[in-house]
Amino acid sequence: xxxxxxxxxxxxxxxxxxMGQTSPMELGSVxxxxxxxxxxxxxxxxxxxxxxxxxxxxxIIQYDSSGDSINNYSPAIQGRLSHLExxxxxxxxxxxxTLQRIEILDRFLAPLFSSRFxxxxxxxxxxxxxxxxxxxxxxxxxxxxxxxxDYQQQITVQEIPLNLIVEERSSEVxxxxxxKNLLFINMGEQGVYILDxxxxxxxxxxxxxxxxxxxxxxxxxxxxxxxxxxxDYVTARSNAYSFSRNFKxxxxxxxxxxxxxxxxxxxxxxxxxxxxxxxx
Numbered sequence: 041x042x043x044x045x046x047x048x049x050x051x052x053x054x055x056x057x058x059m060g061q062t063s064p065m066e067l068g069s070v071x072x073x074x075x076x077x078x079x080x081x082x083x084x085x086x087x088x089x090x091x092x093x094x095x096x097x098x099x100i101i102q103y104d105s106s107g108d109s110i111n112n113y114s115p116a117i118q119g120r121l122s123h124l125e126x127x128x129x130x131x132x133x134x135x136x137x138t139l140q141r142i143e144i145l146d147r148f149l150a151p152l153f154s155s156r157f158x159x160x161x162x163x164x165x166x167x168x169x170x171x172x173x174x175x176x177x178x179x180x181x182x183x184x185x186x187x188x189x190d191y192q193q194q195i196t197v198q199e200i201p202l203n204l205i206v207e208e209r210s211s212e213v214x215x216x217x218x219x220k221n222l223l224f225i226n227m228g229e230q231g232v233y234i235l236d237x238x239x240x241x242x243x244x245x246x247x248x249x250x251x252x253x254x255x256x257x258x259x260x261x262x263x264x265x266x267x268x269x270x271x272d273y274v275t276a277r278s279n280a281y282s283f284s285r286n287f288k289x290x291x292x293x294x295x296x297x298x299x300x301x302x303x304x305x306x307x308x309x310x311x312x313x314x315x316x317x318x319x320x
Contacts, residue, residue, distance in 0.1 A: 070305055070307070070311075071305075072303040072304060072305055073091075073107040073297075073304050073305060073306045074091070074093075074103060074107045074303065074304040075302065075303055076093065076301075076302055076303070076304070078095050079095055079096055079301045079302070080093050080094075080095070080299055080300070080301050080302065080303075080304070081093075081094050081095055081096050081120065081121065081301075082094040082121055082123075082124045082252075082288075083124075083288065083290045083297060083299050083304065084124045084125065084126030084127070084132075084290055085126060085127075085290050085291070085292045085295070085297055086126050086127055086128075086129075086292060087127070087129075087292045087293050087294070088105070089104070089105030089292070089294070089295070090102060090103065090104060090105065090126075090147075091103040091104075091105075091107070091297070091304065092124065092126045092132065093304070094121050094124055094134075096120050097114075097118040097119070097120070098115050098118050098119050098120060098121050098134070098136060099112065099113065099114045099115070099118070100112065100113045100124075100132075100134075100145075100149060102149060107304075111148060111149050112149070113145065113149035115134075115143060115154075116154075117139055117141060117156075119136045119138050119139040119141070120136065120138060121134050121135065121136050122135050122136055122137040122138070122167075122215075123135040123167070123168060123169070123215060123216075125169065125170055125217070127219075127255075127292065128170070129147075130146065130147060131144050131145065131146060131147070131152065131170065132144070132145040132146070132147070132149070133145075133168075133169070133170035133176075135167075135168040135169075137165070137166055137167075139156065140156055140157040140158050140164075140165060141154065141155070141156045141157070142154065142155055142157075142168055142176065142191075144170070144191075153191060155191060161196070162178065162180050162182075162187070163180045163181065163182025163183055164180070164181045164182045165178050165179065165180060165181070166179055166181040166212075166213060167179040167213045167214070167215050167216045168216060169215075169216040169217050169218050169223070170218065171188065171218045171223075171237075172218070172221070172237075173190075174190055174191060174192045174193075175188050175189060175190050175191070175197065176188075176189050176191050177189075177216050177218060177223060179202070179213045179216060179225075181213070184201065184202050184203055184209055185199055185200065185201055185202060186198075186199070186200040186201075186202055186223075186225075186235075186239065187199055187200075188200075198239065200235075200239040202225075205233060205235070205241055206225075206227060206230065206233060207230060208230065211227050211228065211229075211230045212227070212228060213225060213226070213227060214226040214227065214228050214251075215252060215253055216253075217253040217255075219253075219255050221236070221237050222234050222235065222236060222237070222242065222273075223235040223236075223237070223239075224253050224260075224273075226250060226252075226253050228249065229249060230246070231244060231245045231246040231247060231248050231249065232244075232245040232248045232250065232253070232260065232273075233245075234273060243273060243274070243276065245260070245271060245273060245276055247271070247276075247278065248260055248262055248269075248271050249262060249264060250262035250263075251263070251288065251289075252288070252289065252290075254289045254290060254291050255291060256270070256291040256292075256293070256296060257293065258272050258273060258274055259271060259272055259273070260273050261289050261291055261296065262289075263283065263285050263287065263289060264285070265285060266282065266283065266284060266285050266318075267280045267281065267282065267283060267285075267318045268280065268281045268282075268283035268289075268315065269281075279317070280317065280318035281312075281315035281316060281317055281318055282315065282316045282317075282318050283298075283315065286300065287299060287300060288300075294308065294309065295307060295308055295309075296312055
């Protein structure tokens, strides 16, 4: 029986159109949740399943849990964002190292507060994270000091010389993140330092080398050498799974998101449990 040429042509076209839309994972064919028409720079999510995506100009697009675009925001001063926090119930926090600017938005992407650190009482701020009670954690690279800043009263309420905590002052602070009343300091090759809300050292995860601080329950997620690593930040125990290194990560309590510049995929807890364990 001959197969019509038109059928063969359609088959080839359909196969070609779906290339690049599935994840190269051993779970099988996982279709992308979102295909973006602009480069994806950073991604955040909340426990309601909303997804927040930034581009290289600092614009934010909000998607619902089905992957449909529902809102967008363009900042008054555009520039690439160094940090995006979306896990809180009522606010979104952004920081641009290049612009020396922070901004707080509500869940509908309406601006609540913004500030630039140029000509301020601080030196060069290289990392920031939203804390509790109208406070923001800042890392002043000029003085190598952690600062807890009350942005409503415009006063510094706590200063912590970081050289009293870390092993090498020359180490760069890649990012900060307050999570469950703990402050996580991403120090790259030195790992992740964990402080309590008084600035006391709680834990030093020497084996965690993450591009961004991504949490799922008590686990810090990181990608290293084709491995997805879940590290319990209380016990320091890790589980590793085979996974491509060519992704960035985000997570909430129910799902892990992994993405490239043009596509976003999502895995549930059950799908994560089906990942192939990585050999030691």
